[in-house]
Amino acid sequence: MALLARLRLQSFHLLLRRHHLNFSTSPLSSTSKTRVALSLLKTETNPEKILEICRSASLTPEANIDRIAFSVAIDKLAKSNNFSYIDEFLTELRTSRPDLRTEQFAAHSIVLFGKAGMIDHAIRLFKEYHEKNQNGVVLSSGPVKLLNSLLFSCILAKKYDEVKRVFVNFTKSYTIEPSLDTYNTVIQAFSEGGSSSSCYSVLNEMDKKGVKPNATTFGNLIAGFYKEEKFEDVGKVLKMMEEDYGINAGIDIYNIRIRSLCKLKRSKEAEALLGGCIARGVKPKAVTYRYLIFGFCKEGNLEGAKSLFKSMVNRGCIPDYYCYSTLIYFLSKGRDFESAYRICKESMEKKLVPNFPTMKMLVEGLASSGNVEKAKELIGEIKEKFSKNVDLWNEVEAGLPQ
Structure with missing residues (x-):
């Protein structure tokens, strides 16, 4: 096992060299390895290499960044229909690594199977661990934790009818007492x-x-x-x-209501609900305004969106990345380049820069409307402060009117 681990680490370093990434000859920390793994996973398409990247990083579900890496890997394998690799990988981890022969990893594997749409595998794994419990291997929180993971797995796979079947049949067959999380997951599925x-x-x-x-x-x-x-x-x-x-309606309930109304293109009603929220002394969050701004923009009410953004700032609520990027995107799409430019400058001062397609649309829009200098100014600031996509920005800049 020690030799195998060394070979995998060497393979991981070879992958680093192949992808032109810097690394130290000293051992990488677990977080550093996972960050490198995530970087490699974003571009890798070969299923065998995807698995080798994950193996070499020694991922564990206890760390949030590792759970993200697991999720990215499984998602890529599922989208390319490499389901056998998913089963092989998760089974291998449970059998070859003593640290992953745990209820926590079983629960995480069940969720990952659901993410890949492999509900039959999720159910098989649930039954496997329940049989162990029946044979005297007592799980830390009983089988209800695995049941909750299985129910959530069905939701991820959008198998809502399966949620009802699992809930009704498994609680009886395996004598499982549902918890609050169980009921909440079932209600989420029905909803x-x-x-x-x-x-x-x-x-x-x-x-x-x-x-x-x-x-x-x-x-x-x-x-x-x-x-x-x-x-x-x-x-x-x-x-x-x-x-x-x-139970009084807090901001989370208001956010659900506001987001739901905006999805139904009833953003003016959602804005009125925001007023009621504030009147009741419930303080909105950035995400509250984000839902509203997105809703107004989707309905073509850019003036209303700008007014909400201004009101948000005046009330002392600090806009987050998504508030800025959403507004900049829709203002640029609506050819209000001056407003988009002003808000973009503000966001960049906070080191919150929208993604490349949004910024490209704004820059090219400014140039096409006669503001070439402002377009070049934005490109210059982006290249100075952020090294990512410099080559792409050079191409954009070269294509601007001289």
């Missing part, structure tokens, strides 16, 4: 799958079992009813939440 009314029966079961719903429970349900445009049910759920369960 996303267009069967929000079925959630009332889930709430009734929760009451019988003495499991108290939380804001997440009602947030999922509200989102579902908005999606189905059942506005009376939205009001019913809000009243039930506050009067029957004593």
Whole structure:
């Protein structure tokens, strides 16, 4: 095993050399290896090399950045229909690495199978670990954790009917007592799958079992009813939440309602809801305004979006990257290049630079409208502050009117 690990590390370093990345001869930290792995995974298409990159980085689900790397790798393999490699890789990790023979990695593997649409494999793994538990290997939090992962796996695969089957059959067959997370996941599935009314029966079961719903429970349900445009049910759920369960609508509930209304192209109603939120003393977040700005822009109301952005800043809410990039993109698309330029300059001062396509659209738009100097100024600032895509920006600059 030690020899195999050394060979893999050497292979990893060879991959680094092949991709012209700098590294030290001293051992890389786990985080550094994962960052390099992520960089390699973004461009790699060969399934065998994708697996070797992951093996060499010695990924573990305990670290968030490693979970991201796992997700990227599985997603790339699934999109290229290399499902056998996914099964091979996850099975190999569970059997060859003692540190991954854990309930946590089993739960993570179940979710990854769902992400790849491999629900049959997720179910097989759940049953495998449950049988171990039956044979006396007691899992740290019981099989409910794996059940919750399996339910979520079905949601990722958009197998909403399978959620109901797994929930009903597995809780009985394996004598599993559902937790709050279990019920919340089932409600999320019904809501996303267009069967929000079925959630009332889930709430009734929760009451019988003495499991108290939380804001997440009602947030999922509200989102579902908005999606189905059942506005009376939205009001019913809000009243039930506050009067029957004593849960006040916080900013997370308001964000769900605002986002849902914007998706339905009812952004003016969402803006009115923001006013009610502020009047009740609930402080909006950057994401609140982001949903509204996106909604107004999608409906072609760029003046309204600009007004919201100004109101956001005046209220002391700091715009995030997505607020800036969304507004710059839609203003550029709507040929309001002066406003886009002004907001872009502000975002760049905060080192928040929209992606290359958005910036390219703005730069070329400025040049086409007679503001070549401003276009070149932006390119110069980008190349000075950020080394990424310098060659691409040189090409863009060369194509501008002289």
